[in-house]
Amino acid sequence: MSIEQKLEPFANRLAKMHKHFGKWARRQGITCYRVYDNDIPGTPLAIDIYENIVHVAEYARDHGMEPEEHAAWLDGCIQVISEVLGVTSDLIYLKYRQRQKGLRQYERFSRLGSEYVVRENGLRFLIKPADYLDVGLFLDHRNTRQMVRQESEGKRVLNLFAYTGSFTVYAAAGGAAGTLTVDMSNTYLQWADRNLSINGFSDERHRLLQADVLAWLEQPPREQFDLIVLDPPTFSNSKRMEDTLDIQRDHVMLLNRALRFCAPGGTLYFSTNYRRFKLWEEEIRASAIQDISAKTVPEDFRNKKIHQCFRITK
16 A cells, blocks of 8 residues: 555545534634544554644554655645644654654654743744754643633732742632743743743742652642642652652552642642553542542643543542
């Protein structure tokens, strides 16, 4: 089967999804969304539209193709995406979720330093589609961010493993009395600071703290928060961390420590993208635990196991 024949089902599916989710997004006022989500066998791509640009990630797999054939296939995919979505190739950013060889012709998609500001629910976020595997705004938590916004008025909000601070921006937009954003990466904290700034929230009420979250949570709480967001990595063994983190093994410890920082009756949103995750509810010191994953995974994500999310009440 030729590459053109392999690409035909993908082109047809992408056109169908683009028409469907394009209409859906316009009705919802959404400008950043997933248009293709590993929809058909043989084309394991995640394709996200961020307003004027397109971010494409290939899932790791044993595709059985020689490097040159695989490169030609990817080249064809990019051409299909460009034609179907009406986007020039210089605005398509391609990422690989595995080590590849023989793909030097894709250096044109590695434009380090490219920055864009995109909108979501009336807020603005800086994205960098070339520098990292992810662009800086996880679209699968669009609904969760809105929930946090709706609950934040007058509350003290703590954002742990904060990444680029999108939950903090939503909390500030919801009228939070104050926020504390904690992440180990100074790069991401600077990014969070810029996200707050472009939305007009760069004042003393919104604090940023560079710290190893695991070590920081071991300390006796010096203050308490009404709302906590905890979205940790599945696994981390960063040299800057004192301990390794395995979310299945460590989530009870992590949650119980975080709940010490939660005011009585307060809320903790906990999320993980570990597909086989199982919450050990009986070991968590909370008054109520609700699995809200069905509400938090957006409609444009056909894989409903993209994350699990829980609303935990102290």
